Each structure stands twice: as C-alpha cells, then as structure tokens.
Amino acid sequence: MLTIRHEVPKGLLDLEAHELYKKLEGPTLFHLEGRRTPPLFVSVLLHGNEPVGWEAVRSLLGQYQDRELPRALSLFVGNVAAARYRLRRLDSQPDHNRIWTPGPTPEHAMAAQVYEEMAKSGLFASIDIHNNTGLNPHYACVNKLASPFLHLAALFSRTVIYFVRPQGVQSLAFAELGPAVTLECGQPDCPQGVAHAREYLTACLHLAEFPSHSIAKREIELFHTVAVVRIPSELRVGFHGEDLDLRLVDDLDQLNFQELPANTLLGWQPSDPNVLLTVTDEQDVEVSERYFYLEDSELRTRRPVMPSMLTRDIRVIRQDCLCYLMERMQLPNTS
Template identity: 25%
Template sequence: MTINYTKLEYFKNLTAEDIPDTPVAWLHSLSASTVIDFVQSDDLPWRVITTLLHGNEPSGFYAIHKLIKESAFSELSVNVRIVLGSIEAAQYKPEFTQRYLTDGMDINRCFGSNSLSQYYLRAQMLASSIRQVEPEAIVDLHNTSGDSPAFGVSCHQSHQHLSLTGLFCQSMIISHIRLGALMEQDFGCPVVTIECGGATKDSSHHLTYKGIVRYLNCEDKSNEELAFQVEVIYHPMRVRVVGNTSLAFANEAASYASVTLRADIEEVNFINNINGMHIGWVDANGLSNLELEEPQLHGKISDYFAVQDGKLVGDADLRIFMATSRTDIALNDCLFYIAKHQAI
C-alpha cells in the first residue's frame, strides 16, 4: 500500500447526505488522515476530538459517523475539529483489525519527534492541525487492547482533566510514561485519552457516543457536567517480555512458550487486587522472562510478581489493566500495565 504521509484531507460542516450510510463505506471513501471541521461561528472556542490513531480501535469513528447522520454537530455553542489518524490501517481488510500496517509504525508513538520521515511527519501534521485552532480541550478516543472497562489516561491531574474524563467513564490513570503519544504533547489545553473499552463491544461504542454528546454540549466542562465520579490511579508501570521471549495464551502452560498467560487474561483487567492471583505460567527461566520498564523508578519485576511451582502469581497489591490476548500487541507493545491502587 502506497501512503502519502504529507496528505491531510479536509472537510467542513459535513451533513448526513455527505457521507455513506455505513461506517465501513465511509472509511473506504477516505484517502488519507482526515480533518473535519464543524464551524458555528468564528468567535466561538474550539474543541478537538481525535480518534482512529490505531486502526483497530473504531469506537470513536463509529460514534462520529452516527452523530453526523443525526446532524448532532449543528447548533452547538462550540466549534469542533475532528482528526482521524490511521485511515490506511483501519481500511486493511478485515477492517478495523490492524493497529498499524505490518511495514508501518504506531503513529501514537511518533508525536513530539523532530524527525520528518514518514509517520513522524504525519504525526507532526496532525499535531499542527490541532494547534491551528487553539482548542480549549482535546479528547483522544481509543479502545482498550483487550476487554476492559473504560478508563481515562492523562499526564496531568487537574479539575479540567478529571472533568473531561468524567464525561466518559469512572476511572483515570495519571501517567508519567512518555512513549511519543499525542496525549503527552503540550497543546496549551487539557488533553485526555479515553480508552473506551473493547473494540468489538457494542457497549464500548455506546459509551463513546454518549460521552461525545456530553463533551459537545457541556458548557464549561465543570464537575456539574460529570456523568461519573472519577477514581484516580497513579503511576502505571509497563510489564514486557524480555527480548525474543516466546508467548502463548492458554488454559495451561504451553510447552512451546517461555511465558503463558491465562487464556482469560482480559478478565483480570481492573480487578481490585491481584495479590496472590494466578495469571499465567513461566518456564525454568522464571521471572527473568519478564521486565519492568524504568526499573530505576519502580524496582524489579520480583517486587510485584512471584513464581510458585511454575505459576506466575501477583505478589503485591496491584491492579492490571490493558491486558490483551492479542499476541502481536502483547509482544510489540507490552503484556499489560500494573499500578498500585489509590483512590481520591
């Protein structure tokens, strides 16, 4: 697939008649990353929605399609800019199954770079399109890598960040991790990522739709507008396999894999405490198959997990989130995140 990294498609004030009847047909009508403006008046503030940075996370795209068909972007008290990221990855059949193209890069690891090559250039162009309108808020819509309750992520904890998250869901993770994500960039306004739940769940699509409606119509993003009270979780940590360690998902230890996670590992997401919980198996190399990113900040993997008769078990008061049973994501990104639970 040939990709024009310098191309952004622009549309303004799309109506129901301007787009195809189904999200998939609309997706295939697009030829590049896309910016859609809904302009009410030049003197009104802007709010930005970004979505489809990952091609296999379609809830935001589905919701926007539905809202355009319902004429929901007319007669608002704000202007809205919508940014659609990885169109080509989303179009790869079966649609909405590729996080990014096999020979491509995860664009949500490319923001904030000075490189002008390929996906880094595209990330710069998407970021520039956001800065151009000087928005008062940005919501970046994703789906979780596996089945999971919805949650928000931000680099900052403030009244506005909590309020934006509370338009969509009940939990917010405050992250110090820097991966090159859009959320980490300084746009001069609050930015939150909303992980809207599993990508194939109707409940995720509905949650996203209702959250966008609240976001479009709330006047000042204050606590009075919150649909949910927000619980805060601090300092997430990424757990990865070491090097070329092999991985499987099964109901028992797989003989061909150094690490086997439970086939139902996604059901562990957001369980209050995994201390003592069996989450998988490891071979004779034990915990040396796993690593914790930034150990100088967080300690060793053995501070959080233990091996008991070949079984991998939690060994601290933790939550797991973003656990996935997709081998490609687990190996190329991370197995899952962990965090100590603290609520305010």
C-alpha cells in the first residue's frame, strides 16, 4: 500500500490535493535530501478534505526545485483516494489519523511501515498538518510537555493544546521518536492557513536545534483536552427539522475556543429524558453527566467548558466527534 520515493515526480507540484491520484497510486513517503540531517518529517492529507498541508508543501518545494533544501525532508502524503473526492475518508477506510497504533487493516500496516522507516533514519521533528471544518483559530497540539515539543508548538502559535486521546493519532506515535506537533490551520481553502503553514515549515527547515531553556509562560496559552464528545451513530442529528433525536443550535461552531459558562444551551432533545451524548475522559471513562444535563428537553452545559472542533458538517461529526472539551492548564516546569 505504501510507495517510497526519493524524488518528486515531474508535474506533481502542479497538482492540487484532489488531483494527486493522477500521479500517486496511494499513500507515498518521499525522502528528499537536504543540507542538514536528520530529516524533518511532515505528514499531509491524513484527512482527504484538509488540503492545507499539501498546498503549503507544494508551494515550499516549488521554491527549492533548483536548490538544496536547508534540511532533509521526509514527506508523507496520506489519503490520496479520499482527497480525490474531497472527503475526510472513504466509507470503506479507517480514519488515517487513527491508524498509528497496531491494528487489523492494511492501513494500520502501512502506518507501521512509515513509522519503522522514520525510526530507522531518525528525525529532527515531526509535523502533522490539518485543516478543521469549524470556526477555530490556528493552534498547535502536543502530546508531551517537554521543552522541545513546546518550543516547536510555540513557533506556530501562542495557543497550544496538550492531549493524550484519541489514541492512534500520528503525533502521539511519532512523539516517541522526537519532538512532534499537530498543526490546525483553520478551514480548508483559506489562503492564510496555507501561508502560515508554509512559513512555519520554512522556519523549521532552517532550525539547527531547539532551545535548551524552558519555554517562558508568557509565550504560550496552554490548554488540556480533558474529554471527547461523540454522538451515537444511530441518532438522527441536525440543525433543522422536527424528526431529530438531537437538534443542535445554529451557531454551534462559533462556540469554539469560547470559555462557555455553565448552563450554555447546545441543543434540544425533544423525545428522550437522558443525555444522548457520549463523553469520555482521558481514561476512556464515560462522564457525560459531569459536563451536560437536560432541562425541559434543552441540552445544556453543567460546568464551565471550552470546546474545540465544533462543526456544522454532520458527516464530519459522524466520522470523528462532536467536539473536544478543554481546560486551561498551568505550564509545568520542563526540561
């Protein structure tokens, strides 16, 4: 399933994400030489409807077609098949950002092969680049709170999120090999997201090393993902209609990165007296009653929370989740 190449095929950089199937048979790992080693690892298009990473990379590589990269680059181009149709994933596929732990599918085996390749060669840092479908600021995510991870994140944004769930994500796996971040670059097809990601990659390629000192508290705002909110697949969910099990408020995605007070309205459950959301914490324990309650069919927050990744795209909600819940976190002493 995985193709490994040591050059960029002629004409590849002329293609947009949904056109890559014309040149690539599927997931492809490029090892490109540069002045410094070990390589910077970059993964793009783990979700086929999130083209920002590929657009940033092809713009950057276009500038280096006739000159040496400042650092070797290992580029993983992920779900080419889903990108063809501008979908997060095909119905027949697992989520390509949930396959980085052992599993039964060919995609899991492919991800293991990528990991083994990079474990063998070593890496300077790992960067996984995403769009999101709701209204969110640009931010970086880390899975460890060591200084190199935080410096790598702060180079992209003051807003940094620490998480350890869901398992199977690329950055969580590659955090065992070196500093790793996930970048969230706003909504698809936003030129500011592409420009921000390209500038960040250029800066990382020019880095010789990470600062040895701990990051200053004033340099970042740190948040901790404490729970994942999902909607059971059998429920009828939407924003309009009388026959829904759960009707969500129209401006749902405008609640992202807002510190919502207790009793904030999220939607209506017209015919069920129980909270229909499934909420799991970092230990995978069901904790929906800790965060939500019903009052006369109104679904409300029980305590102050800050959501991220809320979207109006029902397909994405079903394929991933409704949102993540975060809390502010004190910056620990790191080394």
